[in-house]
Amino acid sequence: MAKVAKTLKEKTDVAQVSDATLYSFVGYHMKRSFNVVQADLARTLRPFKLRMTTYTALLLIVENPGMRQVQLANAMDVERPNLVVIIDELESRELITRDQVPNDRRAYALKATLAGRRLCDKAVKAVKMHENKLFSDWDEETKETVIRALGLIHRRKGEV
Amino acid sequence: MAKVAKTLKEKTDVAQVSDATLYSFVGYHMKRSFNVVQADLARTLRPFKLRMTTYTALLLIVENPGMRQVQLANAMDVERPNLVVIIDELESRELITRDQVPNDRRAYALKATLAGRRLCDKAVKAVKMHENKLFSDWDEETKETVIRALGLIHRRKGEV
């Protein structure tokens, strides 16, 4: 990829780009690496016609049958309006249902259909393979350290 | 969509949401924590009227005077079309200039103005404070491990 052999063009061109300052920031490492993960996850989910958010929502609904949208929004840490289109999509594909809650006519109880559970199972397996591939050169200690460290960050949401 | 309500309330509501499976994925930790970082970075850069991408571009141009847009695109790992609007914005604010390259009339040599360098300095200081605050409870070893681990991921781009 590295194209060498430049003619002499100084002052108005740069032989090698320095990005040392940028990479002194932890956040930049997070951004660049997450981009790679997110792109590969999108490829992984494409055969299932799921996106990152619809996959996340489906998985949570499968594991928490009867949950309400506000609970799902909290679990995913997104605003409720964004969830509506996600739920709409999953419902229109008949992967989940919006059932009425007996004592609260405002809320819906979200449940996965059989097709939803089956698709979720397959998607989870694919995502596990994607993670195994992507993080294969992390040893167990590294993985634990990273997860613990990242957990410290996303648990501070709101306090910063 | 509205189906018959279940008699048992447990079936249509969830006391506590389980997200154990989700958090068994490294990628989900990355996503959640990066969201927190990105949101705080945006707040940090707002007084300078910079966004994440314009800040990144400005910093790289300041540190690599004379670089071309294609070099900047490679350094930032974004496609060239996305860079045009970023460069336009920085140029219209007179933080950078697009100078002609003598031997190549296709390319522009990007350089920061004095105002651009000054704004960049201030922004970098603010971002350093933002990082110090956000990652204050990581010890040095954790930080090194995380940076090294994330580096392993974003250097695999294209090979996965």
Place this chain on the structure above:
DNA sequence: CATCATTATTATAGCACATAACATTTTTCA
């Protein structure tokens, strides 16, 4: 009962990112 809070929704916008198609210019090489 009046007021306030909650739930879901609609409408709208911002931001980061991608691809396709193109004009201009430079490089390559037959």
Place this chain on the structure above:
DNA sequence: TGAAAAATGTTATGTGCTATAATAATGATG
């Protein structure tokens, strides 16, 4: 040398994730 290929920047367009404001319907509270 001249035609084909590659490089550079640009325009147009679309997708995906996220946020805020405003609203209707319902439930909770005092």
